Amino acid sequence: MSSDNEARVHFRVIRYMHEAGLKLHLQSVPLATASTIYHRFFRQAALKDFDPYLIGATCISLACKVEEESVRLRDIVNVCYRTLHKNKAPLEIGETFWALRESVASCELFLLRALKFKVVFPHPHKYLVHYLRALSDWVEPKVWEEVPVCRTAWAMLRDSYHSSFCLDHPPEHVAVAVIYFALLTHGLEVPCQKYAKKKWWQVFSKDLSLDIIQDIITKLMTMYDMENQLSSSSR
């Protein structure tokens, strides 16, 4: 499989994971952890050797444990099955259910070993919240209220997990980049940037450059492009 094709498979699997996560009422951080575990695993494992949908379901169950979100394995199996097989009847308790559940349960240990039990990841979410909070004091309150920068940035961060660049950039950088991109899409400018000695984002991260920001934004746009291609060629 070409790497382009592989990226598309991963996009679909992450979309399925997010859909299942939504139905399970997962918060953003556990979902981010699940996606990161998924990408981390496929950095070192070949797609042809594994069923990515099983890996995806297992990532959700593992992430729930890591982030102390109490979700029953039973529910994860049922919801993932339903998400994957929209046209089939819901899973009955029986051979298939127990087999799927057993697969996820034993796959958990497998994933843990493959990741050397390193399943705690620093996420951009907390940085994003703090940065947005700081920025809100710089921008005119009325403008900040009218332009949904926060929602856009948060959504972009969530979407960013459809691609694997969360593994390649520190969380602070990703947080700045999504804000930068969100401001750009809304045509909003942080006041007084012309006269300021430092750009707003330089305050948040010392080792960040415009090149890095642009690099992350390009990756985001590539990911959104892929979504367009996928939806135009149907699921």
Add this chain to the structure above:
Amino acid sequence: MPKAGEEGYYPFCPDESKYEKLAKIGQGTFGEVFKARDKKTKNVVAMKKVLMENEKEGFPITALREIKILQVLKNDNIVNLLEICRAKPAPYNRYKSTVYLVFEFCEHDLAGLLSNPQVKFSLAEIKKVMQQLLNGLYYIHSNKILHRDMKAANILITKTGRLKLADFGLARAFSDKLNRYTNRVVTLWYRPPELLLGERNYGPAIDLWGGGCIMAEMWTRSPIMQGNTEQHQLTLISQLCGAIAPEVWPGVEKLDLFTKIELPKGDKRKVKERLHKFVKDQYALDLLDKLLTLDPSKRVNSDDALNHDFFWVDPLPQDLNNMLSRHNKSMFEYLAPPRRRVPIHQQPQHPGAVRPTGHNPDQHFEPIF
């Protein structure tokens, strides 16, 4: 499904066969502990087996918590996790895979040392033990982690006298928000009154109560309050620390079990009086009094405890190095001979709770109070 068990799939997780087991040295919350040696480097380590049997919910969350927490905690007074090993599925483990946590080896545990009458701690050495213990607690609490199983057997001491908090099998992260944690934690004899009364929104103070019990044990050489039921434990606590009542502990009446459990009334607080028989040092008694405070919001925290005069007046804390160098045998509670032939009642077991005592069944303690 991946072809589990096949070579080459686990590039990062070494096999347990790189170690040679030397002896069983203990029983942890969820598995056995072995002393072992790295076949190549000859390094001596402790290996803790993670029980995976009957895990319908997948990898046990308690084990994952312990691993997660130990990966983050790196401090001189916290046991050091070296790596995680696996054992291949084989007939002897009924084709279930097993996981081992590999720790640096510590020669003794505090319960083992205290049960050996030949081991004598001077006041300065007790100060060093408590200073390191509180320092460990200060570190984990500032990292927002609760230990939840403080007891002498979980305090390890290396042959050079360095103290390490161990067994994070019940530990978890905490937040300052309102929480609903399980109150089925901490071995009964070291369990603080708020847990016994059903509090679920507890915090770091629970570990300091255990620290107080351990501190007293440095002199008494046996756990100070050996209740055999929750009710009995509360009675013992009341007899030592005074009656549990809203006058000394505002809000206690709101705890679930306050009205449901029979609490002794009218007891006076006698911490200093009763411990004076064992502890002559006034500063020590004062710190004990502050650690064994009923109301968790008034109990001393690890930072203030470290600033207590006990640690800053003569004799100053002294390294255990010299004293321990006189003993060349490992002392673990698990391996220790019975302390004294005074039978105590078996501690009752309740489902889902901490293992009964973690003590050797032959082990007897002389009750202190």
